[in-house]
């Protein structure tokens with residue numbers, strides 16, 4: 001699991017740990033990683049902490065080898081680690097675009113390559129890409145991030161076709177997330193005047209984590225969408241993208257900021273971690289607990305859609321039968 005020291009990665013590591021087995025925790029911040037390891041242990045798993053910057057392909061490959069040497073064959077690889085800059089494109093420098101892309105896009109590529117190198121010869125294994133509604137829909141103030149998320153989506157489709165072509169038993173799937181209450185809004189480099197926030201509705205990281213674990217177990221589906229807002233955004237964007245352009249131009253600046261000013265001492269994790277030796281543990285949750293939903297009816301329904309369809313069919317048949325017997 002990359003990006004396991006905070007947010008969705010941290011919550012997912014804990015969710016997976018509850019099944020036992022080794023969970024390798026890959027991220028940069030030592031303090032956050034050690035706290036994540038304690039969480040994994042408490043949940044019943046065996047943590048393996050590996051400090052790695054995912055933008056370094058050799059380091060990611062070495063991390064994968066270390067996992068196999070110390071814990072055995074990697075069954076599942078989950079890419080989560082990312083960074084961003086909250087600012088209009090004209091306020092983001094070229095080297096910042098490069099850095100976001102190297103971490104948030106190429107980090108996923110390097111993780112996927114390290115996993116495929118080991119899984120393809122064994123003809124088994126699962127790669128899960130943690131994505132976003134923003135893999136399909138760009139929003140203002142997040143150009144570097146949205147570019148990376150779109151790129152992951154394209155890369156993943158290509159790899160999926162290649163695996164299908166060679167009739168591989170290895171599976172790759174992507175989980176598109178809604179807005180989630182994670183530390184990102186307190187440690188991503190922000191040039192916004194006000195405190196950054198996820199665009200409501202906001203879900204707790206455990207909702208996202210349950211979605212990832214479901215995808216680990218059901219990787220035959222090409223994508224899983226979490227949250228009605230995700231399904232709505234991707235669906236609407238496919239039909240009326242121009243309407244969304246104008247809607248987001250009008251609402252997207254305010255919906256991504258609270259009324260409070262940006263804290264002057266806010267850290268920035270673009271170049272170095274905020275949860276490293278000089279930092280603190282940020283945990284899985286961000287600062288929006290009071291506004292975040294602990295469940296998503298849509299996510300539940302998509303997981304149980306077969307049972308729901310069968311149930312709806314049965315109800316439909318019963319109603320039709322009742323109607324027919326009433327007419328007799």
Ligand SMILES: NC(=O)c1ccc[n+]([C@@H]2O[C@H](COP(=O)([O-])OP(=O)(O)OC[C@H]3O[C@@H](n4cnc5c(N)ncnc54)[C@H](O)[C@@H]3O)[C@@H](O)[C@H]2O)c1
Pocket residue numbers: 002003004005006007008009026027028029032052053054055079080081082083103130131132133177178179180181182183184185198269273
């Ligand atoms: N929070 C949301 O609203 C939201 C919404 C949709 C999708 N997502 C996706 O979920 C994933 C996690 O998001 P989050 O909000 O939990 O993020 P987060 O900022 O809370 O955590 C990111 C994790 O990545 C790690 N990381 C950052 N830079 C790294 C680097 N160079 N090398 C290694 N590790 C690094 C951090 O240490 C941390 O463990 C991302 O891929 C993001 O695109 C999040």
Ligand SMILES: O=C(O)[C@H](O)[C@@H](O)[C@H](O)[C@H](O)CO
Pocket residue numbers: 131132133134139142177178179180184197198199256
């Ligand atoms: O959704 C995402 O992919 C991002 O990680 C968030 O940073 C956004 O700011 C917000 O949640 C928009 O919905």
